[in-house]
Amino acid sequence: MTPEELINRDISWLSFNARVLQEAEDSSVPLLERLRFLGIFSSNLDEFFRVRVASIKRVADLKRKSKNIDTKQAKEILKQLRDIVLRQQQTFAKIYNNQIRKELKLEGIEIIDETELTPDELVEVRDFFTETVAPRIFPLIINSIRPFPNLQDSQIYLALKLKGKKAKVNYAVVNVPSSVLSRFYILKQNQKVNRVILLDDVIRCNILNLFKSTDATSIEAHTIKLSRDAELDLEESDSLSLLEKVEKSVKQRKKGIPTRFIYDKEISSDLLKLLLTKLDIEKAQAIPGGKYHNFKDFIKFPVLGRKNLVYQPIAPNPIGRLEKADSILYQLLKRDELIAYPYQSFNYIPQLLREASINPAVKEINITLYRLAETSAVANALINAVKNGKRVRVLTELRARFMEKANIQWAGRLKEEGVEIMDSIPNLKVHSKLLQIKLELNGKDRYIGHIGTGNFNEDTAKLYCDFSLLTSSKSINEEISKVFSLIRNFKPNKYEFKHLLVSPLNTRKRLVSAIENEIKAVRNNKAARIIIKCNSLEDSELSLKLMEAADAGVKVELIIRGIFRLPLNLNHKNIRAVSIIDRYLEHARIFYFHNGGKGSIFLGSADIMRRNLDFRIEVMVPITKTEHKEMLMALLNLQLQDNQKGRLLHGKLRNNYAKSKGKKIRSQLDFYKIVGES
Numbered sequence: 015m016t017p018e019e020l021i022n023r024d025i026s027w028l029s030f031n032a033r034v035l036q037e038a039e040d041s042s043v044p045l046l047e048r049l050r051f052l053g054i055f056s057s058n059l060d061e062f063f064r065v066r067v068a069s070i071k072r073v074a075d076l077k078r079k080s081k082n083i084d085t086k087q088a089k090e091i092l093k094q095l096r097d098i099v100l101r102q103q104q105t106f107a108k109i110y111n112n113q114i115r116k117e118l119k120l121e122g123i124e125i126i127d128e129t130e131l132t133p134d135e136l137v138e139v140r141d142f143f144t145e146t147v148a149p150r151i152f153p154l155i156i157n158s159i160r161p162f163p164n165l166q167d168s169q170i171y172l173a174l175k176l177k178g179k180k181a182k183v184n185y186a187v188v189n190v191p192s193s194v195l196s197r198f199y200i201l202k203q204n205q206k207v208n209r210v211i212l213l214d215d216v217i218r219c220n221i222l223n224l225f226k227s228t229d230a231t232s233i234e235a236h237t238i239k240l241s242r243d244a245e246l247d248l249e250e251s252d253s254l255s256l257l258e259k260v261e262k263s264v265k266q267r268k269k270g271i272p273t274r275f276i277y278d279k280e281i282s283s284d285l286l287k288l289l290l291t292k293l294d295i296e297k298a299q300a301i302p303g304g305k306y307h308n309f310k311d312f313i314k315f316p317v318l319g320r321k322n323l324v325y326q327p328i329a330p331n332p333i334g335r336l337e338k339a340d341s342i343l344y345q346l347l348k349r350d351e352l353i354a355y356p357y358q359s360f361n362y363i364p365q366l367l368r369e370a371s372i373n374p375a376v377k378e379i380n381i382t383l384y385r386l387a388e389t390s391a392v393a394n395a396l397i398n399a400v401k402n403g404k405r406v407r408v409l410t411e412l413r414a415r416f417m418e419k420a421n422i423q424w425a426g427r428l429k430e431e432g433v434e435i436m437d438s439i440p441n442l443k444v445h446s447k448l449l450q451i452k453l454e455l456n457g458k459d460r461y462i463g464h465i466g467t468g469n470f471n472e473d474t475a476k477l478y479c480d481f482s483l484l485t486s487s488k489s490i491n492e493e494i495s496k497v498f499s500l501i502r503n504f505k506p507n508k509y510e511f512k513h514l515l516v517s518p519l520n521t522r523k524r525l526v527s528a529i530e531n532e533i534k535a536v537r538n539n540k541a542a543r544i545i546i547k548c549n550s551l552e553d554s555e556l557s558l559k560l561m562e563a564a565d566a567g568v569k570v571e572l573i574i575r576g577i578f579r580l581p582l583n584l585n586h587k588n589i590r591a592v593s594i595i596d597r598y599l600e601h602a603r604i605f606y607f608h609n610g611g612k613g614s615i616f617l618g619s620a621d622i623m624r625r626n627l628d629f630r631i632e633v634m635v636p637i638t639k640t641e642h643k644e645m646l647m648a649l650l651n652l653q654l655q656d657n658q659k660g661r662l663l664h665g666k667l668r669n670n671y672a673k674s675k676g677k678k679i680r681s682q683l684d685f686y687k688i689v690g691e692s
Contacts, residue, residue, distance in 0.1 A: 015561050017554040020579040021665065022091060024066050028098045029667040030576040031058050033595045035102060036661070036669060039109050045117055046315060046323040047597070052110060053313035059099070060168050060241060060310060063274040065415070067095060068243035071273055096298065107304050122207045123318060127305075128219035131211070134203050136219065139211065142199060143220040150191040151217065153224050155184060162292035163187060167242040167270065170308045172217060173277070175285045178229040185288055188224065188235075190214050197311035200318070208318045214306060236278035238289065239307040242270035244415070275300045276307050325597050330359040331690040342366045343373055343451070346462050350485040352642040354649075355468065356598060357689040360475035363449075363464070363482065367395035370451050371402050378405040378452040380498045382444050382631075384414050385469040386424055392470045393424060400432040409436040409501055411444050439504045439631065442518070446619050446633040447482075450494050461491035465514075465635040467602040467619060478601040479682070481617055483635055483642070489513055490635060497633055517620055517632035522556070525622075528607045528614065529559045529568075535610060536567040543569045545606040545650050550577035552623040564589035573653045574663060575600045577623075581665030591663035592672050594653050596682045604646055605634070615643055641692070648688050652681040 037043055038051040074088035115125055131139060153174075154163045165171060170192065176184040192213055199216055201209040214237060221233045275295045277286060279302035290300060317324055333353065339345035342365055353362060370376045379399055386393055400406050410425040412418060429435050438444065449464035468480030485491070493514045500509050506519050515521040529544065536542040544563060551557055551574045561580060564570040565588070572578075572591040582591060594600050605616040618634025620626040637643055653660065658680040660672035 015558055017558065019581060020554060020557055021581055021667070022094075023552050023577050023579060024062075024070070024091065024095055025098065026577045026579055026667070027062065027066065028095065028102065029669065030578075030593070031055055031062070032102060032105075032667075033593055033661055033669050034058060035105060035109070037595055038106075039113070044323050044325055045114065045121060046317060046320065047325055048109075049114055049118075049315050050313050052106065052114070053310050053315070055102075055106065056309035057313065059102075061244075061416075063241040064167065064244035067092065067241075068245055068271070068273045070095075071271070072243070072245075075271075092298070096301065099301065103301070103303055106309075110309075121320065121323060123320070124207055124209045126209055126211055126215075128211070128215040131219065132203065135201050135209070138201060138203060139199070139216055140220055140223075143216055143223070147191070147195065147213070147216055148220075148224070150194055151188055151224070153186050153188045155186050156288065156292065157185065158288075165238075165240045165293070167240065167244070168308070169193065170214065170237055170239050172214065172221070172235040173238045173281065173285055173289060174221065175234040175282050176225060176228065176230040177232045177234075179231065182229065183284075184228070184230070185285060186225075187238075188217065188221070190217060190237075192308065192311055196316075197308075197314075198316060200316065210316075210318075212306065234282060234285070236281040236285070237305060237307050238278070238281075239276045240272055240293065241274040241276075243273055244270060272299060276303050277301075278305055279303060280305070328356075328686060330355075331357055331686070333358055333362065336362055341369060341373075343369050343376070343453075343462065346484050347453075347460060347486045350483065350487065350639055350642070352637070352639070352645060353482045353484070354645065354685075354689055355475045355478065355480045355482070357479075357686045360472050361391075363470065364391035364395050364472065366451075366462075366484075367392060368398065371395055371399035371404060373453070375453040375455055376404055376451060377454050378407070379450070380407045380452075381449045381470070382409045382411070382446055382501070383421070383424070383470060384411045384445060384447070385417050385471050385474065386420065387471045387473040388420075390424070390470075391472055393428065396433060397428065397431040405434070406432075407434040407436055407498070407502075409438070409444050412438050413443050436502055439501065442504070442629060442631060444501060444631040445626065446497065446631050448494060448497060448633060450491065450498065460486065461488075461495070462486050463491045463494040465490075465494070465618060465633055467604075467617060478599045480601050481604075481646075483617060483637070485635075494633075497631070501631060513636055515616060515618065515620070515632075515634040517626060517630055518628045521620055521632060521634065522553075522627045525556060525605070525627075526559055528605075528609070529556075529563050531609065532568045532607060533563050533566045535608070540610065541608055542567070543571075543606070543608040545571045545573070545604075545654070546622070547573040547600075547602060547604040547650060547653065548621045549575045549601065549603070550621045550623050552577045552579060552621070553627060554579075554624075556622050556627075561589070571650075571654055572663070573600075573650065578663045580663075582663065584662065584664050590654075592654065592656065592660040593663055593669075594656055594659055594681060595661065596659040596680070598682055602649075603634070604650060606647070606650060613643060613647075615646055617646070645689070645692065649681070649685050652679060652684050652688075655679045656681040 034055045038048045070088050070091055074085055170190045172188045174186040197213050198210050218235045221235055272295050336342055396406050410421045412421050425435050447466035451462045453460045464484050466482040468478050493511050496509050515524050532542040532544055557579050560570055570589040607614045615637040616634045617637055620632035626632050656679050657674040661669045662672050
């Protein structure tokens with residue numbers, strides 16, 4: 015197999031988003047959760063156009079060859095992506111209109127539009143509009159002469175066609191203020207059913223009131239939305255710090271080149287033509303859709319007291335040793351812990367940091383921060399540590415996509431409180447999930463280190479499946495210290511790692527070597543097996559290496575959430591790939607190699623993507639404790655057998671469910687039980 019035979023990464027990603035859409039269609043999923051999966055699908059697609067489509071479009075527009083594709087190929091890919099998206103949106107509309115809305119109505123929840131309001135409801139909506147909505151919207155007249163207003167990225171607007179006396183026609187745009195008001199207004203008139211109207215329709219049924227000063231007698235209102243290129247354009251300037259460059263680029267993002275324009279397919283042709291002309295958008299970038307856009311807002315659709323229509327909360331399993339310990343800090347010096355989220359509580363991490371902030375033996379804390387919670391207990395514990403005289407050094411990755419503004423603010427606040435902020439590395443994001451606490455006990459330095467698969471974020475830890483290894487191992491902590499030294503003074507040739515896999519230094523080399531070791535074993539008639547669980551399998555070299563291993567006779571089993579480029583034949587006897595989409599987001603990266611019966615397992619932050627292997631600081635750690643290996647193998651085996659939420663990955667991108675006879679296995683729920691019993 016050659017790199018050219020691999021599935022295009024972006025087409026593969028759209029196939030992943032189709033799996034999200036399957037959850038919205040699955041009648042076994044609680045009804046309001048299905049609505050939220052539509053929101054997740056929409057949010058994913060927004061980011062896809064802002065990042066990936068924007069990247070391909072830059073190649074197509076600049077008429078030059080990138081490292082991977084030329085202009086002609088870029089244009090062909092854009093067309094393929096557009097065709098797939100159009101088909102997915104048709105499926106989306108059918109699921110929403112023909113299934114979910116109808117089923118919600120049977121449950122006493124009606125999502126109505128402005129044409130379905132009763133006279134009493136119309137009065138209520140008009141009062142709400144006058145008092146709450148109108149002060150937050152700003153109509154802008156558009157014509158062939160006046161400059162077009164700068165539409166905000168991924169915000170929804172109503173494009174208006176105003177018809178006046180003597181057949182006079184004007185055009186305008188009105189913002190829908192869903193960033194400051196709920197997208198959903200719950201009507202108060204009917205106590206027997208919950209009737210909900212969207213903010214868009216609240217504006218529609220009051221639109222004439224906005225134009226009382228004109229001679230408009232009727233107005234057509236159609237939703238539009240623009241997605242812009244979200245790539246940070248960090249200018250080459252020695253006079254600006256990276257923070258200043260990121261701040262400047264984030265502001266410029268608001269005026270990024272359009273990558274997608276979505277419009278209501280019922281829009282008047284003259285209004286559409288005017289919009290495309292004023293926005294300088296090609297017809298190929300314009301995607302017809304339904305009456306409503308920005309379904310990502312449906313992630314926050316109100317529960318309305320219908321707890322039977324959402325997933326019931328599952329309490330995290332307690333870790334008995336940590337619950338009973340007087341000190342988590344000293345408990346970890348005696349015994350390593352592997353914590354599984356959300357099956358166990360993330361609260362042990364901020365609790366550890368709070369304890370470290372007041373313990374007199376603690377001298378120093380080092381940590382890398384990529385995505386923090388909005389009100390972060392982790393950050394507040396670090397600030398408290400500084401106030402208690404500890405040395406705290408933090409890397410806040412300023413280029414974490416769509417977290418740039420928040421991370422700039424956190425870096426500023428932490429610096430004001432006395433935290434030492436480590437500079438980001440030019441051209442390399444720090445994506446590793448590292449924490450190290452240094453103690454001085456009996457005149458000797460001791461360390462507690464953390465290597466994880468997920469961010470130090472208590473909000474996402476409730477939704478993302480991740481692991482944290484907390485260890486006092488001397489050899490591992492010596493190498494964690496080296497990684498922090500590498501971050502502070504990036505001289506890759508200066509550092510060697512025996513235990514840790516550290517990108518961009520040795521991860522690719524070590525993974526290739528591990529795969530080749532399995533190939534060598536099978537050729538010597540010995541047992542060989544590889545299991546890899548990660549978010550994306552995108553890197554060409556390692557994708558082909560895994561295929562080579564399978565062709566040689568190695569049993570290769572893959573659990574990949576997102577991008578998967580291998581055009582597998584389902585009849586291949588040595589390689590099988592599944593994807594798990596369920597109530598929690600699969601986010602952990604776990605690598606297993608049979609290794610002559612030793613069973614080598616690595617855990618960390620790196621996906622098998624070129625960027626993670628070559629252009630980011632990533633860290634993976636070998637798992638050596640028997641009980642930790644058993645926990646990870648239990649998860650891997652469950653997910654490989656999942657016949658409820660597993661989908662088979664293959665070259666035809668059909669996302670068939672991995673059905674099998676016998677016991678029903680739903681890996682997330684079953685693993686929760688296993689963790690609770692451990």
